[in-house]
Amino acid sequence: MVVGEMVQETELVVVGAGPGGYTAALRAAELGIQIVLVEARPFLGGVCLHEGCIPSKALLHAAEVIKEAKLASTFGLHFGDPKIDLNQLRNWKEGVTNKLAAGIVGMCKSAKVETMVGKAIFQDSTSLRVDKEGESSVRLKFKHAIIATGSRPVKLTKLFKKADDSKSSRILDSTSALTIEKIPQNLLIVGGGYIGLEMGTVYAALGSAVTVVEMTDGLLPGVDLDLVKPLANHLQTVFKQILLSTTVVSLEDVGDGVQCVFAGGEGSPKTAKFDRVLIAVGRQPNSDGLGLESTQVQLNEHGFVKIDQYCRTTDKRIYAIGDVSGQPMLAHRAMRQGQVVAEVIAGNPAAFDNRAIPAVVFTEPEIAWCGLTELEAKAKNEKIGVAKFPWSASGRAMTLAEPIGQTKIIYAPESQLILGMGVVGARAGELIAEGVLAIESGAVLEDLLVTIHPHPTLSETIAEAVAVARRREERASRSQVIKD
Numbered sequence: 001m002v003v004g005e006m007v008q009e010t011e012l013v014v015v016g017a018g019p020g021g022y023t024a025a026l027r028a029a030e031l032g033i034q035i036v037l038v039e040a041r042p043f044l045g046g047v048c049l050h051e052g053c054i055p056s057k058a059l060l061h062a063a064e065v066i067k068e069a070k071l072a073s074t075f076g077l078h079f080g081d082p083k084i085d086l087n088q089l090r091n092w093k094e095g096v097t098n099k100l101a102a103g104i105v106g107m108c109k110s111a112k113v114e115t116m117v118g119k120a121i122f123q124d125s126t127s128l129r130v131d132k133e134g135e136s137s138v139r140l141k142f143k144h145a146i147i148a149t150g151s152r153p154v155k156l157t158k159l160f161k162k163a164d165d166s167k168s169s170r171i172l173d174s175t176s177a178l179t180i181e182k183i184p185q186n187l188l189i190v191g192g193g194y195i196g197l198e199m200g201t202v203y204a205a206l207g208s209a210v211t212v213v214e215m216t217d218g219l220l221p222g223v224d225l226d227l228v229k230p231l232a233n234h235l236q237t238v239f240k241q242i243l244l245s246t247t248v249v250s251l252e253d254v255g256d257g258v259q260c261v262f263a264g265g266e267g268s269p270k271t272a273k274f275d276r277v278l279i280a281v282g283r284q285p286n287s288d289g290l291g292l293e294s295t296q297v298q299l300n301e302h303g304f305v306k307i308d309q310y311c312r313t314t315d316k317r318i319y320a321i322g323d324v325s326g327q328p329m330l331a332h333r334a335m336r337q338g339q340v341v342a343e344v345i346a347g348n349p350a351a352f353d354n355r356a357i358p359a360v361v362f363t364e365p366e367i368a369w370c371g372l373t374e375l376e377a378k379a380k381n382e383k384i385g386v387a388k389f390p391w392s393a394s395g396r397a398m399t400l401a402e403p404i405g406q407t408k409i410i411y412a413p414e415s416q417l418i419l420g421m422g423v424v425g426a427r428a429g430e431l432i433a434e435g436v437l438a439i440e441s442g443a444v445l446e447d448l449l450v451t452i453h454p455h456p457t458l459s460e461t462i463a464e465a466v467a468v469a470r471r472r473e474e475r476a477s478r479s480q481v482i483k484d
Protein backbone atom coordinates (compact mmCIF):
# COMPACT_ATOMS: atom_id res chain seq x y z
CA MET A 1 0.00 0.00 0.00
CA VAL A 2 1.28 3.49 -0.90
CA VAL A 3 1.57 5.90 2.06
CA GLY A 4 -1.41 8.26 2.13
CA GLU A 5 -3.52 5.82 0.12
CA MET A 6 -7.15 5.60 1.23
CA VAL A 7 -8.74 2.18 1.45
CA GLN A 8 -12.39 1.58 0.62
CA GLU A 9 -14.38 -1.63 0.40
CA THR A 10 -17.10 -2.27 -2.15
CA GLU A 11 -19.19 -5.19 -3.30
CA LEU A 12 -18.66 -4.38 -6.99
CA VAL A 13 -16.31 -2.11 -8.88
CA VAL A 14 -16.85 -1.33 -12.56
CA VAL A 15 -13.82 0.00 -14.42
CA GLY A 16 -14.81 2.25 -17.33
CA ALA A 17 -18.01 4.27 -17.75
CA GLY A 18 -18.77 3.63 -21.42
CA PRO A 19 -22.07 2.04 -22.52
CA GLY A 20 -20.97 -1.33 -21.12
CA GLY A 21 -19.78 0.02 -17.78
CA TYR A 22 -22.59 2.45 -17.00
CA THR A 23 -25.26 -0.07 -18.08
CA ALA A 24 -23.76 -2.71 -15.78
CA ALA A 25 -23.50 -0.19 -12.94
CA LEU A 26 -27.10 0.99 -13.25
CA ARG A 27 -28.52 -2.53 -13.47
CA ALA A 28 -26.36 -3.72 -10.55
CA ALA A 29 -27.59 -0.79 -8.45
CA GLU A 30 -31.20 -1.64 -9.35
CA LEU A 31 -30.49 -5.16 -8.14
CA GLY A 32 -29.34 -3.81 -4.77
CA ILE A 33 -25.60 -4.31 -5.27
CA GLN A 34 -23.31 -1.75 -3.68
CA ILE A 35 -21.10 -0.37 -6.43
CA VAL A 36 -18.32 2.05 -7.37
CA LEU A 37 -17.98 3.10 -11.03
CA VAL A 38 -14.42 4.20 -11.82
CA GLU A 39 -13.75 6.30 -14.92
CA ALA A 40 -10.36 7.63 -15.97
CA ARG A 41 -11.79 10.73 -17.64
CA PRO A 42 -13.83 13.46 -15.95
CA PHE A 43 -17.01 12.55 -17.85
CA LEU A 44 -19.23 9.49 -18.22
CA GLY A 45 -20.36 7.87 -21.47
CA GLY A 46 -17.12 6.47 -22.89
CA VAL A 47 -16.08 6.40 -26.53
CA CYS A 48 -19.66 5.85 -27.71
CA LEU A 49 -20.87 9.16 -26.35
CA HIS A 50 -17.77 11.34 -26.73
CA GLU A 51 -15.79 10.02 -29.71
CA GLY A 52 -17.96 7.41 -31.39
CA CYS A 53 -21.59 6.60 -32.08
CA ILE A 54 -23.26 9.83 -30.99
CA PRO A 55 -20.98 12.57 -32.39
CA SER A 56 -20.53 10.64 -35.66
CA LYS A 57 -24.30 10.24 -36.06
CA ALA A 58 -24.89 13.92 -35.30
CA LEU A 59 -22.46 14.85 -38.10
CA LEU A 60 -23.98 12.24 -40.41
CA HIS A 61 -27.36 13.84 -39.82
CA ALA A 62 -25.92 17.16 -41.03
CA ALA A 63 -24.53 15.34 -44.10
CA GLU A 64 -27.94 13.80 -44.74
CA VAL A 65 -29.66 17.20 -44.62
CA ILE A 66 -27.20 18.52 -47.24
CA LYS A 67 -27.90 15.49 -49.44
CA GLU A 68 -31.68 15.80 -49.00
CA ALA A 69 -31.57 19.49 -49.92
CA LYS A 70 -29.70 18.62 -53.15
CA LEU A 71 -32.06 15.74 -53.92
CA ALA A 72 -35.10 18.00 -53.46
CA SER A 73 -34.28 19.78 -56.72
CA THR A 74 -35.45 16.61 -58.53
CA PHE A 75 -38.98 17.38 -57.35
CA GLY A 76 -38.86 21.10 -57.82
CA LEU A 77 -37.52 22.41 -54.52
CA HIS A 78 -34.32 24.40 -54.98
CA PHE A 79 -32.29 25.31 -51.89
CA GLY A 80 -28.94 26.41 -53.32
CA ASP A 81 -25.52 25.55 -51.85
CA PRO A 82 -25.32 25.21 -48.05
CA LYS A 83 -23.45 27.83 -46.01
CA ILE A 84 -21.51 25.83 -43.44
CA ASP A 85 -20.81 27.38 -40.04
CA LEU A 86 -18.34 24.91 -38.55
CA ASN A 87 -18.46 26.53 -35.10
CA GLN A 88 -22.22 26.17 -34.90
CA LEU A 89 -22.12 22.61 -36.22
CA ARG A 90 -19.48 21.71 -33.63
CA ASN A 91 -21.43 23.42 -30.83
CA TRP A 92 -24.62 21.61 -31.78
CA LYS A 93 -22.84 18.23 -31.84
CA GLU A 94 -21.21 18.95 -28.47
CA GLY A 95 -24.56 20.10 -27.09
CA VAL A 96 -26.06 16.71 -27.99
CA THR A 97 -23.18 14.89 -26.30
CA ASN A 98 -23.24 17.08 -23.19
CA LYS A 99 -26.98 16.66 -22.70
CA LEU A 100 -26.69 12.87 -22.94
CA ALA A 101 -23.64 12.82 -20.62
CA ALA A 102 -25.59 14.87 -18.06
CA GLY A 103 -28.40 12.32 -18.37
CA ILE A 104 -26.04 9.47 -17.43
CA VAL A 105 -24.72 11.45 -14.43
CA GLY A 106 -28.33 12.03 -13.33
CA MET A 107 -29.22 8.33 -13.70
CA CYS A 108 -26.13 7.30 -11.68
CA LYS A 109 -27.01 9.77 -8.93
CA SER A 110 -30.61 8.65 -8.63
CA ALA A 111 -29.57 4.96 -8.72
CA LYS A 112 -26.97 5.71 -5.99
CA VAL A 113 -24.04 4.56 -8.09
CA GLU A 114 -20.90 6.05 -6.57
CA THR A 115 -18.66 7.41 -9.33
CA MET A 116 -14.93 7.97 -8.94
CA VAL A 117 -12.67 9.76 -11.43
CA GLY A 118 -9.26 8.14 -11.80
CA LYS A 119 -7.31 5.43 -13.58
CA ALA A 120 -7.85 1.97 -12.15
CA ILE A 121 -4.93 -0.44 -11.91
CA PHE A 122 -5.49 -3.94 -10.54
CA GLN A 123 -3.23 -4.86 -7.60
CA ASP A 124 -4.45 -8.45 -7.31
CA SER A 125 -7.67 -10.46 -7.71
CA THR A 126 -9.45 -8.61 -4.92
CA SER A 127 -8.23 -5.03 -5.09
CA LEU A 128 -7.32 -2.22 -7.42
CA ARG A 129 -5.75 1.19 -7.05
CA VAL A 130 -7.43 4.29 -8.43
CA ASP A 131 -4.89 6.96 -9.36
CA LYS A 132 -6.47 10.38 -9.18
CA GLU A 133 -4.88 13.48 -10.68
CA GLY A 134 -3.56 15.79 -7.96
CA GLU A 135 -5.08 13.71 -5.15
CA SER A 136 -3.98 10.71 -3.17
CA SER A 137 -4.93 7.40 -4.71
CA VAL A 138 -7.62 5.09 -3.38
CA ARG A 139 -7.32 1.35 -2.90
CA LEU A 140 -10.63 -0.34 -3.61
CA LYS A 141 -11.12 -3.80 -2.16
CA PHE A 142 -13.86 -5.58 -4.06
CA LYS A 143 -15.88 -8.77 -4.05
CA HIS A 144 -16.45 -8.54 -7.81
CA ALA A 145 -14.97 -6.37 -10.54
CA ILE A 146 -16.05 -5.69 -14.12
CA ILE A 147 -13.49 -4.58 -16.70
CA ALA A 148 -15.25 -2.28 -19.18
CA THR A 149 -12.28 -0.26 -20.40
CA GLY A 150 -13.21 -0.28 -24.10
CA SER A 151 -10.84 0.26 -26.99
CA ARG A 152 -8.80 2.89 -28.84
CA PRO A 153 -7.87 3.46 -32.50
CA VAL A 154 -5.02 1.42 -34.01
CA LYS A 155 -2.26 3.92 -34.85
CA LEU A 156 -0.24 2.37 -37.74
CA THR A 157 2.86 4.27 -36.58
CA LYS A 158 5.07 1.94 -38.61
CA LEU A 159 3.89 3.79 -41.73
CA PHE A 160 5.14 7.17 -40.52
CA LYS A 161 8.33 8.27 -42.26
CA LYS A 162 9.51 10.41 -39.33
CA ALA A 163 8.84 10.04 -35.61
CA ASP A 164 7.33 13.55 -35.73
CA ASP A 165 4.64 12.39 -38.16
CA SER A 166 2.92 10.51 -35.35
CA LYS A 167 2.23 13.91 -33.72
CA SER A 168 1.31 15.67 -36.96
CA SER A 169 -2.01 17.52 -36.79
CA ARG A 170 -2.50 16.51 -40.42
CA ILE A 171 -2.77 12.84 -39.45
CA LEU A 172 -6.11 12.15 -37.84
CA ASP A 173 -7.81 9.27 -36.10
CA SER A 174 -11.57 8.96 -35.66
CA THR A 175 -11.40 10.99 -32.43
CA SER A 176 -9.63 14.01 -33.92
CA ALA A 177 -11.62 13.73 -37.18
CA LEU A 178 -14.85 14.13 -35.18
CA THR A 179 -13.71 17.52 -33.87
CA ILE A 180 -13.96 18.82 -37.50
CA GLU A 181 -11.38 21.46 -36.78
CA LYS A 182 -11.27 22.27 -40.48
CA ILE A 183 -12.68 20.96 -43.73
CA PRO A 184 -9.63 19.74 -45.65
CA GLN A 185 -9.61 20.22 -49.41
CA ASN A 186 -8.21 16.74 -49.94
CA LEU A 187 -8.72 14.00 -47.39
CA LEU A 188 -7.29 10.49 -47.58
CA ILE A 189 -9.07 7.88 -45.51
CA VAL A 190 -7.01 4.76 -44.82
CA GLY A 191 -9.48 1.89 -44.35
CA GLY A 192 -12.77 1.13 -46.08
CA GLY A 193 -14.55 -0.15 -42.97
CA TYR A 194 -17.61 1.42 -41.39
CA ILE A 195 -15.82 4.17 -39.46
CA GLY A 196 -13.85 5.28 -42.55
CA LEU A 197 -16.93 5.32 -44.77
CA GLU A 198 -19.09 7.16 -42.21
CA MET A 199 -16.42 9.83 -41.69
CA GLY A 200 -15.86 10.03 -45.46
CA THR A 201 -19.60 10.64 -45.95
CA VAL A 202 -19.46 13.53 -43.46
CA TYR A 203 -16.36 15.19 -44.93
CA ALA A 204 -17.53 14.73 -48.55
CA ALA A 205 -20.87 16.39 -47.69
CA LEU A 206 -18.99 19.28 -46.03
CA GLY A 207 -16.95 19.78 -49.20
CA SER A 208 -13.74 17.70 -48.98
CA ALA A 209 -12.50 15.70 -51.95
CA VAL A 210 -12.33 12.28 -50.27
CA THR A 211 -10.11 9.39 -51.33
CA VAL A 212 -10.52 6.03 -49.62
CA VAL A 213 -7.76 3.43 -49.75
CA GLU A 214 -8.63 -0.16 -48.82
CA MET A 215 -6.23 -3.10 -48.89
CA THR A 216 -8.85 -5.74 -49.73
CA ASP A 217 -10.72 -5.84 -53.05
CA GLY A 218 -13.96 -4.33 -51.70
CA LEU A 219 -15.40 -1.87 -49.19
CA LEU A 220 -16.75 -3.13 -45.86
CA PRO A 221 -14.86 -6.44 -45.91
CA GLY A 222 -17.00 -9.29 -44.57
CA VAL A 223 -20.38 -7.75 -45.45
CA ASP A 224 -22.57 -9.43 -48.14
CA LEU A 225 -21.66 -8.03 -51.55
CA ASP A 226 -25.25 -7.35 -52.67
CA LEU A 227 -25.66 -5.04 -49.66
CA VAL A 228 -22.36 -3.27 -50.25
CA LYS A 229 -22.84 -2.75 -54.01
CA PRO A 230 -25.48 0.02 -53.91
CA LEU A 231 -23.40 1.88 -51.32
CA ALA A 232 -20.17 1.40 -53.30
CA ASN A 233 -21.92 2.70 -56.46
CA HIS A 234 -23.18 5.74 -54.59
CA LEU A 235 -19.82 6.45 -52.97
CA GLN A 236 -18.16 6.42 -56.42
CA THR A 237 -20.27 9.52 -57.15
CA VAL A 238 -19.60 11.38 -53.88
CA PHE A 239 -15.97 10.44 -53.17
CA LYS A 240 -13.14 11.58 -55.45
CA GLN A 241 -11.73 8.08 -55.69
CA ILE A 242 -11.80 4.66 -54.04
CA LEU A 243 -8.53 2.75 -54.28
CA LEU A 244 -9.11 -0.97 -53.73
CA SER A 245 -6.50 -3.73 -53.31
CA THR A 246 -4.12 -0.90 -52.44
CA THR A 247 -1.95 -0.49 -49.36
CA VAL A 248 -0.34 2.59 -47.90
CA VAL A 249 3.42 2.10 -47.72
CA SER A 250 4.36 5.36 -45.99
CA LEU A 251 2.99 8.70 -44.76
CA GLU A 252 5.12 11.82 -44.34
CA ASP A 253 4.10 15.30 -43.17
CA VAL A 254 5.91 17.51 -45.71
CA GLY A 255 4.72 20.83 -44.27
CA ASP A 256 1.96 21.68 -46.72
CA GLY A 257 0.39 18.22 -46.74
CA VAL A 258 0.97 14.52 -46.15
CA GLN A 259 2.86 12.69 -48.86
CA CYS A 260 1.52 9.14 -49.21
CA VAL A 261 3.15 6.25 -51.03
CA PHE A 262 0.83 3.48 -52.22
CA ALA A 263 1.44 -0.08 -53.43
CA GLY A 264 -0.68 -2.45 -55.51
CA GLY A 265 -4.11 -1.70 -56.92
CA GLU A 266 -4.55 -1.57 -60.69
CA GLY A 267 -4.68 2.10 -61.73
CA SER A 268 -3.94 3.36 -58.19
CA PRO A 269 -1.41 6.21 -58.01
CA LYS A 270 2.08 5.39 -56.71
CA THR A 271 2.16 8.55 -54.62
CA ALA A 272 -0.12 11.50 -53.82
CA LYS A 273 -0.32 14.44 -51.39
CA PHE A 274 -3.30 15.13 -49.13
CA ASP A 275 -4.17 17.98 -46.74
CA ARG A 276 -5.21 15.49 -44.09
CA VAL A 277 -5.06 11.70 -43.65
CA LEU A 278 -7.55 9.87 -41.46
CA ILE A 279 -6.41 6.46 -40.27
CA ALA A 280 -9.43 4.23 -39.71
CA VAL A 281 -8.02 0.72 -39.78
CA GLY A 282 -9.63 -0.64 -36.64
CA ARG A 283 -9.51 -0.47 -32.88
CA GLN A 284 -7.51 -2.25 -30.19
CA PRO A 285 -8.62 -3.27 -26.69
CA ASN A 286 -7.64 -1.19 -23.62
CA SER A 287 -6.34 -4.23 -21.77
CA ASP A 288 -2.79 -2.97 -21.27
CA GLY A 289 -1.66 -0.77 -18.35
CA LEU A 290 -4.51 -2.17 -16.23
CA GLY A 291 -2.36 -4.35 -14.00
CA LEU A 292 -4.07 -7.51 -15.26
CA GLU A 293 -0.77 -9.38 -14.89
CA SER A 294 -1.36 -9.15 -11.09
CA THR A 295 -4.59 -11.14 -11.52
CA GLN A 296 -5.54 -14.46 -13.12
CA VAL A 297 -7.21 -12.68 -16.07
CA GLN A 298 -5.99 -14.00 -19.43
CA LEU A 299 -5.90 -12.23 -22.77
CA ASN A 300 -6.20 -13.80 -26.23
CA GLU A 301 -3.60 -13.34 -28.98
CA HIS A 302 -5.19 -10.01 -30.01
CA GLY A 303 -5.13 -8.57 -26.47
CA PHE A 304 -8.87 -9.05 -25.78
CA VAL A 305 -9.84 -10.29 -22.32
CA LYS A 306 -10.99 -13.93 -22.55
CA ILE A 307 -14.55 -14.38 -21.30
CA ASP A 308 -17.25 -17.05 -21.26
CA GLN A 309 -20.96 -16.59 -21.99
CA TYR A 310 -21.48 -15.22 -18.47
CA CYS A 311 -18.82 -12.54 -19.16
CA ARG A 312 -16.58 -14.26 -16.55
CA THR A 313 -12.84 -13.95 -17.10
CA THR A 314 -10.34 -16.63 -16.08
CA ASP A 315 -10.20 -14.93 -12.65
CA LYS A 316 -13.34 -15.99 -10.79
CA ARG A 317 -14.07 -12.58 -9.20
CA ILE A 318 -13.43 -10.53 -12.34
CA TYR A 319 -15.74 -10.09 -15.34
CA ALA A 320 -15.23 -8.23 -18.65
CA ILE A 321 -17.68 -6.67 -21.09
CA GLY A 322 -17.73 -4.48 -24.18
CA ASP A 323 -14.92 -3.73 -26.63
CA VAL A 324 -12.18 -4.98 -24.28
CA SER A 325 -13.80 -8.45 -24.40
CA GLY A 326 -13.78 -8.95 -28.18
CA GLN A 327 -15.76 -8.56 -31.38
CA PRO A 328 -18.07 -7.18 -32.50
CA MET A 329 -16.95 -3.91 -30.93
CA LEU A 330 -20.35 -2.26 -30.83
CA ALA A 331 -22.09 -0.22 -28.15
CA HIS A 332 -25.27 -2.33 -28.08
CA ARG A 333 -23.26 -5.51 -27.51
CA ALA A 334 -21.49 -3.77 -24.60
CA MET A 335 -24.85 -2.65 -23.16
CA ARG A 336 -26.42 -6.11 -23.38
CA GLN A 337 -23.35 -7.65 -21.76
CA GLY A 338 -23.61 -4.96 -19.07
CA GLN A 339 -27.13 -6.12 -18.23
CA VAL A 340 -26.15 -9.79 -18.32
CA VAL A 341 -23.13 -9.40 -16.06
CA ALA A 342 -25.12 -7.46 -13.43
CA GLU A 343 -27.69 -10.28 -13.34
CA VAL A 344 -24.96 -12.94 -13.13
CA ILE A 345 -23.27 -11.15 -10.20
CA ALA A 346 -26.65 -10.82 -8.47
CA GLY A 347 -27.04 -14.61 -8.81
CA ASN A 348 -29.87 -14.43 -11.35
CA PRO A 349 -30.04 -16.80 -14.34
CA ALA A 350 -28.60 -14.87 -17.30
CA ALA A 351 -26.10 -15.40 -20.11
CA PHE A 352 -24.90 -13.50 -23.14
CA ASP A 353 -26.52 -15.98 -25.50
CA ASN A 354 -28.09 -13.60 -27.99
CA ARG A 355 -28.55 -15.16 -31.40
CA ALA A 356 -28.28 -11.94 -33.36
CA ILE A 357 -26.17 -8.83 -32.81
CA PRO A 358 -27.23 -6.23 -35.37
CA ALA A 359 -24.69 -4.09 -37.21
CA VAL A 360 -25.45 -0.80 -38.92
CA VAL A 361 -23.32 1.31 -41.25
CA PHE A 362 -24.82 4.82 -41.13
CA THR A 363 -23.77 5.83 -44.62
CA GLU A 364 -26.03 6.96 -47.48
CA PRO A 365 -27.61 4.54 -48.18
CA GLU A 366 -27.38 2.80 -44.81
CA ILE A 367 -26.52 -0.89 -44.53
CA ALA A 368 -27.75 -3.07 -41.68
CA TRP A 369 -27.66 -6.78 -41.06
CA CYS A 370 -28.18 -9.31 -38.31
CA GLY A 371 -27.90 -13.04 -37.76
CA LEU A 372 -26.47 -15.25 -40.49
CA THR A 373 -25.06 -13.56 -43.60
CA GLU A 374 -24.77 -15.17 -47.04
CA LEU A 375 -20.97 -15.01 -46.79
CA GLU A 376 -21.00 -16.85 -43.45
CA ALA A 377 -23.44 -19.48 -44.75
CA LYS A 378 -21.18 -20.07 -47.76
CA ALA A 379 -18.09 -20.36 -45.54
CA LYS A 380 -19.90 -22.90 -43.33
CA ASN A 381 -21.39 -24.68 -46.35
CA GLU A 382 -24.81 -24.19 -44.79
CA LYS A 383 -27.88 -24.63 -46.99
CA ILE A 384 -30.01 -21.47 -46.91
CA GLY A 385 -32.89 -19.82 -48.71
CA VAL A 386 -32.49 -16.16 -49.68
CA ALA A 387 -35.38 -13.88 -50.60
CA LYS A 388 -34.86 -10.31 -51.75
CA PHE A 389 -37.19 -7.39 -52.36
CA PRO A 390 -35.90 -4.37 -54.31
CA TRP A 391 -36.94 -0.95 -53.05
CA SER A 392 -37.66 0.23 -56.60
CA ALA A 393 -41.00 -1.56 -56.00
CA SER A 394 -41.64 0.07 -52.60
CA GLY A 395 -44.22 2.85 -52.51
CA ARG A 396 -42.63 4.42 -49.43
CA ALA A 397 -39.13 4.40 -50.93
CA MET A 398 -40.50 6.15 -54.02
CA THR A 399 -42.31 8.83 -51.99
CA LEU A 400 -39.08 9.49 -50.09
CA ALA A 401 -37.22 9.75 -53.43
CA GLU A 402 -34.97 6.98 -52.06
CA PRO A 403 -35.58 4.05 -54.43
CA ILE A 404 -32.04 2.65 -54.00
CA GLY A 405 -32.31 -0.24 -51.61
CA GLN A 406 -33.04 -3.86 -50.97
CA THR A 407 -34.33 -5.99 -48.13
CA LYS A 408 -33.30 -9.61 -47.90
CA ILE A 409 -34.23 -12.44 -45.63
CA ILE A 410 -32.05 -15.49 -45.06
CA TYR A 411 -33.91 -18.57 -43.85
CA ALA A 412 -33.62 -22.31 -43.32
CA PRO A 413 -35.25 -24.01 -46.34
CA GLU A 414 -36.64 -26.95 -44.33
CA SER A 415 -37.83 -25.34 -41.09
CA GLN A 416 -38.49 -21.88 -42.64
CA LEU A 417 -36.77 -20.35 -39.58
CA ILE A 418 -35.50 -16.80 -40.09
CA LEU A 419 -31.71 -16.98 -39.80
CA GLY A 420 -30.62 -13.56 -40.96
CA MET A 421 -31.71 -10.28 -42.45
CA GLY A 422 -29.88 -7.66 -44.49
CA VAL A 423 -31.06 -4.24 -45.60
CA VAL A 424 -29.46 -1.55 -47.71
CA GLY A 425 -31.30 1.73 -48.12
CA ALA A 426 -32.46 4.79 -46.20
CA ARG A 427 -33.18 4.07 -42.50
CA ALA A 428 -31.95 0.47 -42.82
CA GLY A 429 -30.71 0.82 -39.24
CA GLU A 430 -34.25 1.35 -37.97
CA LEU A 431 -35.63 -1.60 -39.96
CA ILE A 432 -33.13 -4.20 -38.79
CA ALA A 433 -34.67 -4.42 -35.29
CA GLU A 434 -37.54 -6.46 -36.75
CA GLY A 435 -35.05 -9.01 -38.09
CA VAL A 436 -33.32 -9.20 -34.70
CA LEU A 437 -36.63 -9.82 -32.93
CA ALA A 438 -37.61 -12.44 -35.55
CA ILE A 439 -34.36 -14.35 -35.01
CA GLU A 440 -34.42 -14.05 -31.20
CA SER A 441 -38.02 -15.22 -31.01
CA GLY A 442 -37.53 -18.13 -33.42
CA ALA A 443 -39.93 -16.70 -36.01
CA VAL A 444 -40.55 -18.49 -39.31
CA LEU A 445 -41.27 -16.89 -42.70
CA GLU A 446 -45.03 -17.12 -42.13
CA ASP A 447 -44.77 -15.03 -38.94
CA LEU A 448 -43.38 -12.07 -40.85
CA LEU A 449 -45.87 -12.53 -43.66
CA VAL A 450 -48.99 -12.51 -41.49
CA THR A 451 -47.76 -9.61 -39.37
CA ILE A 452 -49.46 -6.45 -40.63
CA HIS A 453 -46.84 -3.87 -41.55
CA PRO A 454 -48.08 -0.27 -41.71
CA HIS A 455 -48.56 1.14 -45.20
CA PRO A 456 -46.83 2.96 -46.73
CA THR A 457 -43.60 2.31 -44.80
CA LEU A 458 -40.24 0.80 -45.58
CA SER A 459 -41.06 -1.98 -43.10
CA GLU A 460 -43.39 -3.45 -45.73
CA THR A 461 -40.29 -4.48 -47.70
CA ILE A 462 -39.64 -7.11 -45.00
CA ALA A 463 -43.00 -8.80 -45.55
CA GLU A 464 -42.56 -8.34 -49.32
CA ALA A 465 -39.21 -10.17 -49.23
CA VAL A 466 -40.92 -13.03 -47.41
CA ALA A 467 -43.69 -13.01 -50.04
CA VAL A 468 -40.96 -13.45 -52.68
CA ALA A 469 -39.73 -16.52 -50.80
CA ARG A 470 -43.26 -17.91 -50.54
CA ARG A 471 -43.94 -17.44 -54.25
CA ARG A 472 -40.70 -19.23 -55.07
CA GLU A 473 -41.45 -22.11 -52.70
CA GLU A 474 -44.98 -22.44 -54.11
CA ARG A 475 -43.66 -22.50 -57.68
CA ALA A 476 -41.12 -25.13 -56.71
CA SER A 477 -43.73 -27.35 -55.05
CA ARG A 478 -46.11 -26.97 -58.06
CA SER A 479 -43.39 -28.05 -60.48
CA GLN A 480 -42.57 -30.96 -58.16
CA VAL A 481 -46.25 -32.04 -58.28
CA ILE A 482 -46.22 -31.83 -62.11
CA LYS A 483 -43.02 -33.94 -62.23
CA ASP A 484 -44.52 -36.49 -59.82
Ligand SMILES: Cc1cc2nc3c(=O)[nH]c(=O)nc-3n(C[C@H](O)[C@H](O)[C@H](O)COP(=O)(O)OP(=O)(O)OC[C@H]3O[C@@H](n4cnc5c(N)ncnc54)[C@H](O)[C@@H]3O)c2cc1C
Binds near residue numbers: 020046049121151323
Ligand atom coordinates in the same frame (compact mmCIF):
# COMPACT_ATOMS: atom_id res chain seq x y z
C1 LIG B 1 -16.21 6.88 -34.82
C2 LIG B 1 -16.92 5.74 -34.15
C3 LIG B 1 -18.24 5.49 -34.45
C4 LIG B 1 -18.92 4.44 -33.81
N1 LIG B 1 -20.22 4.22 -34.14
C5 LIG B 1 -20.88 3.21 -33.54
C6 LIG B 1 -22.24 2.99 -33.83
O1 LIG B 1 -22.85 3.70 -34.63
N2 LIG B 1 -22.88 1.98 -33.18
C7 LIG B 1 -22.23 1.17 -32.28
O2 LIG B 1 -22.86 0.27 -31.73
N3 LIG B 1 -20.93 1.35 -32.00
C8 LIG B 1 -20.25 2.36 -32.59
N4 LIG B 1 -18.93 2.57 -32.26
C9 LIG B 1 -18.28 1.66 -31.31
C10 LIG B 1 -18.65 2.04 -29.86
O3 LIG B 1 -18.26 3.35 -29.61
C11 LIG B 1 -17.98 1.08 -28.90
O4 LIG B 1 -18.31 -0.25 -29.26
C12 LIG B 1 -18.44 1.32 -27.47
O5 LIG B 1 -18.12 2.63 -27.06
C13 LIG B 1 -17.78 0.31 -26.53
O6 LIG B 1 -18.26 0.53 -25.25
P1 LIG B 1 -17.42 0.07 -23.96
O7 LIG B 1 -18.32 0.31 -22.81
O8 LIG B 1 -16.87 -1.27 -24.18
O9 LIG B 1 -16.15 1.04 -23.88
P2 LIG B 1 -15.87 2.56 -24.18
O10 LIG B 1 -17.02 3.28 -24.73
O11 LIG B 1 -14.59 2.56 -24.97
O12 LIG B 1 -15.59 3.15 -22.74
C14 LIG B 1 -14.52 2.70 -21.96
C15 LIG B 1 -14.26 3.71 -20.87
O13 LIG B 1 -13.29 3.16 -19.99
C16 LIG B 1 -12.44 4.20 -19.55
N5 LIG B 1 -11.18 3.58 -19.09
C17 LIG B 1 -10.25 2.94 -19.84
N6 LIG B 1 -9.27 2.49 -19.06
C18 LIG B 1 -9.57 2.84 -17.79
C19 LIG B 1 -8.93 2.65 -16.53
N7 LIG B 1 -7.79 1.99 -16.39
N8 LIG B 1 -9.54 3.17 -15.42
C20 LIG B 1 -10.73 3.84 -15.51
N9 LIG B 1 -11.36 4.03 -16.69
C21 LIG B 1 -10.79 3.54 -17.80
C22 LIG B 1 -12.29 5.08 -20.78
O14 LIG B 1 -11.89 6.39 -20.43
C23 LIG B 1 -13.70 5.03 -21.38
O15 LIG B 1 -14.48 6.09 -20.94
C24 LIG B 1 -18.23 3.62 -32.86
C25 LIG B 1 -16.91 3.87 -32.55
C26 LIG B 1 -16.25 4.93 -33.18
C27 LIG B 1 -14.81 5.19 -32.83
